[in-house]
Amino acid sequence: MTGRLPIAKMLAATIAMTAVISAVMVSINWDGPEASTAAPKIDDLLNVMIVLSAFVFSLVMVMLFYALYKFRAKPGDESDGEPIHGNTRLEVAWTLIPTIIVLFGAGYSWAVLNEIEEPAPDAMTVDVFSQQYAWSFGYPGKGEAWSQGELHVPLDRQVQFKMHAQDVIHSFWVPEWRIKKDNVPGITTTAIVTPDKLGTFQLICTELCGFGHASMRAKVVVEKPADFRKWVAGLSEKIPQPFKESIVQDTETNPVPLSAGGA
Amino acid sequence: MTAAIKQPGWIRGALGALLGAAFGFALVVALRKASGLPAYQTEQTGYPQVVVPLVTGPLGFLLGFGCFDYWLRWAAGMPTIPEDHSQHGAKSWRDYFRFNTDHKVIGIQYICTTFFFFFVGGLMAMLIRAELAQPGTQIVDASTFNSLFSTHAVLMIFVFVIPVFAGIANYVLPLMIGAPDMAFPRLNALSFWMLPLAGLLFIGSFLAPGGAFDAGWTGYAPLSTGAPLGQSFFNLGVQFAGASSIATALNFLVTIITMRAPGMTFWRMPLLVWANLSTSLLVVAATPFIAGVQFMVLFDRALHTNFFQFAGGGDVVSYQHIFWFYSHPAVYIMMLPGFGIISEVISTHARKPIFGYRLMALALIGIVVLSYSVWAHHMFVAGMFSWLRVPMMITTLLIAVPTGIKIFSWLGTLYFGKIHTYSTAMLFALAFIVTFTIGGISGVMLGMVPIDIHVSDTYFIVAHIHFVLFGGSVFTIFAGIYHWFPKMTGRMYDERLGRIHFWGTLVCTWGTFIPMHWIGMDGMPRRVADYAAKFGDWNLLISCFAFGLGAMQLVFLYNMVVSWRFGPKAEANPWRANSIEWLVSSPPPIFNFDEIPRVVGGPYEYGVPGARHAIMAGESAEVAQPEPSVVGT
Numbered sequence: 001m002t003g004r005l006p007i008a009k010m011l012a013a014t015i016a017m018t019a020v021i022s023a024v025m026v027s028i029n030w031d032g033p034e035a036s037t038a039a040p041k042i043d044d045l046l047n048v049m050i051v052l053s054a055f056v057f058s059l060v061m062v063m064l065f066y067a068l069y070k071f072r073a074k075p076g077d078e079s080d081g082e083p084i085h086g087n088t089r090l091e092v093a094w095t096l097i098p099t100i101i102v103l104f105g106a107g108y109s110w111a112v113l114n115e116i117e118e119p120a121p122d123a124m125t126v127d128v129f130s131q132q133y134a135w136s137f138g139y140p141g142k143g144e145a146w147s148q149g150e151l152h153v154p155l156d157r158q159v160q161f162k163m164h165a166q167d168v169i170h171s172f173w174v175p176e177w178r179i180k181k182d183n184v185p186g187i188t189t190t191a192i193v194t195p196d197k198l199g200t201f202q203l204i205c206t207e208l209c210g211f212g213h214a215s216m217r218a219k220v221v222v223e224k225p226a227d228f229r230k231w232v233a234g235l236s237e238k239i240p241q242p243f244k245e246s247i248v249q250d251t252e253t254n255p256v257p258l259s260a261g262g263a
Numbered sequence: 264m265t266a267a268i269k270q271p272g273w274i275r276g277a278l279g280a281l282l283g284a285a286f287g288f289a290l291v292v293a294l295r296k297a298s299g300l301p302a303y304q305t306e307q308t309g310y311p312q313v314v315v316p317l318v319t320g321p322l323g324f325l326l327g328f329g330c331f332d333y334w335l336r337w338a339a340g341m342p343t344i345p346e347d348h349s350q351h352g353a354k355s356w357r358d359y360f361r362f363n364t365d366h367k368v369i370g371i372q373y374i375c376t377t378f379f380f381f382f383v384g385g386l387m388a389m390l391i392r393a394e395l396a397q398p399g400t401q402i403v404d405a406s407t408f409n410s411l412f413s414t415h416a417v418l419m420i421f422v423f424v425i426p427v428f429a430g431i432a433n434y435v436l437p438l439m440i441g442a443p444d445m446a447f448p449r450l451n452a453l454s455f456w457m458l459p460l461a462g463l464l465f466i467g468s469f470l471a472p473g474g475a476f477d478a479g480w481t482g483y484a485p486l487s488t489g490a491p492l493g494q495s496f497f498n499l500g501v502q503f504a505g506a507s508s509i510a511t512a513l514n515f516l517v518t519i520i521t522m523r524a525p526g527m528t529f530w531r532m533p534l535l536v537w538a539n540l541s542t543s544l545l546v547v548a549a550t551p552f553i554a555g556v557q558f559m560v561l562f563d564r565a566l567h568t569n570f571f572q573f574a575g576g577g578d579v580v581s582y583q584h585i586f587w588f589y590s591h592p593a594v595y596i597m598m599l600p601g602f603g604i605i606s607e608v609i610s611t612h613a614r615k616p617i618f619g620y621r622l623m624a625l626a627l628i629g630i631v632v633l634s635y636s637v638w639a640h641h642m643f644v645a646g647m648f649s650w651l652r653v654p655m656m657i658t659t660l661l662i663a664v665p666t667g668i669k670i671f672s673w674l675g676t677l678y679f680g681k682i683h684t685y686s687t688a689m690l691f692a693l694a695f696i697v698t699f700t701i702g703g704i705s706g707v708m709l710g711m712v713p714i715d716i717h718v719s720d721t722y723f724i725v726a727h728i729h730f731v732l733f734g735g736s737v738f739t740i741f742a743g744i745y746h747w748f749p750k751m752t753g754r755m756y757d758e759r760l761g762r763i764h765f766w767g768t769l770v771c772t773w774g775t776f777i778p779m780h781w782i783g784m785d786g787m788p789r790r791v792a793d794y795a796a797k798f799g800d801w802n803l804l805i806s807c808f809a810f811g812l813g814a815m816q817l818v819f820l821y822n823m824v825v826s827w828r829f830g831p832k833a834e835a836n837p838w839r840a841n842s843i844e845w846l847v848s849s850p851p852p853i854f855n856f857d858e859i860p861r862v863v864g865g866p867y868e869y870g871v872p873g874a875r876h877a878i879m880a881g882e883s884a885e886v887a888q889p890e891p892s893v894v895g896t
Contacts, residue, residue: 030784030785045713049711053704057700057701061697063671064677067680068684071679071682073614077681078839079681081614083870083871084679085616085619086619086620086622090619094668099664102661102663105711110653112713113653168483168485169483169485169486171720175717175786178716179716180717181646182645183646184645184646187579187646204786205788211406213791214793214794
């Protein structure tokens, strides 16, 4: 059966279409500017997936449109097609090849995940407090300094954000860092980021938290370590008592990743 | 008047609803008085004087309407009414508004009711897009906006996509397996009548103080446990929709397992039957979880239990685990019946046997099994036990394999066929392959934890869900409606209007949902009434296409209504299809088959000389033995 199809031409068309789609799609920076060490790794994974997806999509399109071009019934033709019920080799192929592709994707993703969540020995901890509809931040290593609506972090140093929600679930997202984590009442969640671009970014709440959800934003400033130290030293407010209690009561349920020996 | 009150029907139903609600109200007030409490309680999560009548009122309606008459007589030891088939079949349009046990009537009742909710939900989508056409808030305030998108999703999921498939299958499936009706016709009728009650509870929540439920269709605790009264309407509506769904699934399972015509082995069942078998297996095991978790939320709200109150020792994340343990299988509950429809339509209009029939059936079962092991991919950033992310990622990606098998097998079916594209059903089926492939690809990306961390809860998710639920499920629904419209109504629809509907819907679906991927990746979160100015142009474009998409559905509505009334009469088998429902007249006789069909071959034997799927018992048994199938070369 397959011998009657222009397999080589169809494959060539698929590869050509894959190449065109990939070239266009990979050249676009979909996720926006990158500002953390994790961002290029995630964007690379996305690009690899775009190429693989372009191949699958092109294959489906070529198969579909060739069939529509070649096997359309002529007007008035009421006969049936050929009684082909299947082809075991083809069926095995389109079971195994996608399995290999997705398992490759899973392995690659797992490797990226372990890399971007690898804790650094000199990591700095920052507490994130979220409530309807405001963010505030505690710098425990800096005399419990506290800032509202504005987060400062030093450049090129890993920050481990410890998140504490006070009322409902919120979610911490800085698109340029590619990192997101829910803030869950009652537990502490952790996000690991190493900012590697100076600048001002926006922290966006991405978990529906009520009528003020859309405006629950905060300013994020990545600055040189010296500027950061100066800024923290200038903070006059301390972490308020109720927020501090939320740290004490919280239970860390985010275990160490498997790669670091956790389970 | 007394007769009207004694007879089951709308008058007794209304009376039942009133009495039921009054009883619930009186019970609450009396118990509160007896306990020395004020008669009314108006904490926003409480309102027992409203919540209890919301349970007893609908139950009173079902009792009054006659849904339980036969069983109650039986249970009470009273003489049962001899079955005179007076509740079976439709002689005039009025019979569609009664308690009716005919699966064909119930099928139409389902389809019309669910499409009513589709249009209500669609109007809400239009309001949402009007608000989002520009940054800032112009048309509705943020609270109303939250109510709108929550109700939009809930109507579309619980009272459109899930039950419309039950409606199509209700009509087609018994005919397809050569059965005179469903296994439990009275249970079938009860299942249907619970559905509008669920829809009315969802819509009725707009009348509640504090407005309609606004915690999203996902209703995450503790936002939902502390939300105004409307949330309780949602909690209860889900119970009615869920009970309806579970009862129907049981009905399908028993019907499929026990009522197939002689000769129809499992490997001779059409794939639509396989699809509904798989779907029903998902519904009976998964749906009780959402019913349970919504009761837990209701109890947290009204009875001050502490399932999800961290301050009282509850666990916030466990809500999401239980919710998604239903709601991920639910994605397949909303997709597998559509897969079945596509198989029927493509095979018929390509005049070809389904390519790899057995693998197609096994792929459905594979999806059922895998779909129970992927739920936590909705929770990669939710703060769950982080180790769980990797196995859930692997199972999530693996579920693409059986889905891919289906896509490739449909494509294989087209090869060496005689493809006819005059039917709108076939156009939707072919377009479904394209849009669903895109939805599947974005699904694989979302399954990868690092990518998901970035795009979770953004417009990328909105794009993905609409590509699979609108470009996927709803396209298959349209294919199914167009395909079986002649059988259901005995009339042909207008193919020219069908093509306008098809092309308009296709272009507008892409125009609406493709740019959503881009703005999501670029930083626009979902579920926001207001957004950064840089997304303004894209959102305006999306809104324009969305309005076009809405307008196109009016073409569909017009085509269906006018063709049902005035369309040319349909023959028994306008598509020259093989399965049994096309052997009987359009619409079929009141008891489906005057003689029991006998199944003598596979369901898709197009092109096999002399092969038949089924013959009527009266037909001459001079049926050529099908030649051995030509399997591959």
